[in-house]
Amino acid sequence: MSDFHSLKVTSVHQLTPSAVAISFTIPENLKDAFSFSAGQYITISKEINGVEVRRAYSISSAPGSGKITVGVKKVSEGIFSVYANEKIKVGDVLQVMPPEGRFVFEPVNTAKHVAGFAAGSGITPIMSIAETVLESHLNSTFVLVYGNQSPDEVMFSKEIEALQKKYTNRFFLQKVYSRTKEEECLFGRIEASTVNYIVKNKFKDAKFDAFYLCGPEEMINLVSDTLQEAGTPKEKIHFELFTSSETVDTMAESLDGKTQVEIIVDDETFTFSMDKKMLVLDAVLKENIDAPYSCQGGVCSSCIARVTEGKAEMVKNQILTDGEIAEGLILTCQAHPLTPTLKVNYDDV
Numbered sequence: 232m233s234d235f236h237s238l239k240v241t242s243v244h245q246l247t248p249s250a251v252a253i254s255f256t257i258p259e260n261l262k263d264a265f266s267f268s269a270g271q272y273i274t275i276s277k278e279i280n281g282v283e284v285r286r287a288y289s290i291s292s293a294p295g296s297g298k299i300t301v302g303v304k305k306v307s308e309g310i311f312s313v314y315a316n317e318k319i320k321v322g323d324v325l326q327v328m329p330p331e332g333r334f335v336f337e338p339v340n341t342a343k344h345v346a347g348f349a350a351g352s353g354i355t356p357i358m359s360i361a362e363t364v365l366e367s368h369l370n371s372t373f374v375l376v377y378g379n380q381s382p383d384e385v386m387f388s389k390e391i392e393a394l395q396k397k398y399t400n401r402f403f404l405q406k407v408y409s410r411t412k413e414e415e416c417l418f419g420r421i422e423a424s425t426v427n428y429i430v431k432n433k434f435k436d437a438k439f440d441a442f443y444l445c446g447p448e449e450m451i452n453l454v455s456d457t458l459q460e461a462g463t464p465k466e467k468i469h470f471e472l473f474t475s476s477e478t479v480d481t482m483a484e485s486l487d488g489k490t491q492v493e494i495i496v497d498d499e500t501f502t503f504s505m506d507k508k509m510l511v512l513d514a515v516l517k518e519n520i521d522a523p524y525s526c527q528g529g530v531c532s533s534c535i536a537r538v539t540e541g542k543a544e545m546v547k548n549q550i551l552t553d554g555e556i557a558e559g560l561i562l563t564c565q566a567h568p569l570t571p572t573l574k575v576n577y578d579d580v
């Protein structure tokens with residue numbers, strides 16, 4: 232099920248002093264597997280110091296570009312991001328899982344008016360979405376609100392400039408800096424006032440079809456709430472968390488006993504007993520079962536499976552809708568079993 236393929240790095244370019252763009256050219260035989268929608272991510276697996284590390288990175292390139300580019304920002308203590316920024320070079324081969332994710336823009340044959348709010352490295356999937364929106368129809372427009380601490384932290388600045396040049400009357404950029412005051416830029420973080428300025432003032436006549444938000448949870452909640460207060464229906468707001476708030480797993484403390492688990496992955500059935508205090512995915516990996524996962528933090532959606540018997544409850548969920556939960560879907564990296572038996576099917580999602 233963990234469908235990794237060897238992909239060769241065909242370019243590495245420095246985006247900022249602490250971020251790189253890594254591109255892969257997809258060989259002919261993998262073109263179908265690696266076709267993607269704007270906004271999706273790939274999972275990269277790498278053994279570093281004897282330990283397998285998996286990380287999900289959003290694709291910044293547009294689906295029509297023929298390549299997959301991801302932006303990787305170095306985070307202190309980030310095992311893979313430090314490796315990517317300091318060691319990865321052209322010609323290296325990495326293990327990459329085909330694109331996934333539900334934060335997508337699918338082009339249609341009519342003009343769309345879309346706004347994107349991004350903070351820091353949250354710009355990565357928004358780049359792909361912006362380009363796709365603008366390419367998809369001659370009258371489509373895209374408003375990008377992009378927040379950073381200062382101009383030297385802006386990722387994809389050349390690519391953003393290229394969009395400005397190519398789509399002079401259809402691509403609009405509002406930069407926001409929290410540490411430096413710059414001409415024509417808003418000062419501060421992306422706040423309720425920023426959102427209101429964009430939708431009620433600067434672009435008050437634009438009838439936005441969709442909003443795409445990507446960045447830290449705090450920003451996403453704030454932008455989403457402000458848009459809804461301004462009358463935007465929830466269905467028009469799409470978001471992708473880039474960092475998730477730490478959730479303390481208090482549920483585990485109150486769970487006693489064991490659960491007999493049956494797992495179906497890739498038409499194979501596995502059974503074992505697990506402690507209810509453990510998370511389903513952790514128990515599955517401990518049994519060396521090759522189940523899909525990436526972030527292990529309830530952010531990426533790789534680990535979704537369906538409960539077909541018994542009950543499991545998630546510590547945290549910002550991905551599945553109430554309807555999907557009612558249908559039995561769970562993020563296995565966030566779910567504890569609650570019943571003496573539990574059947575989980577990774578194939579039926």
Ligand code: FES
Nearest residue numbers: 527531532534564
């Ligand atoms: S592994 Fe990413 S949501 Fe579970």
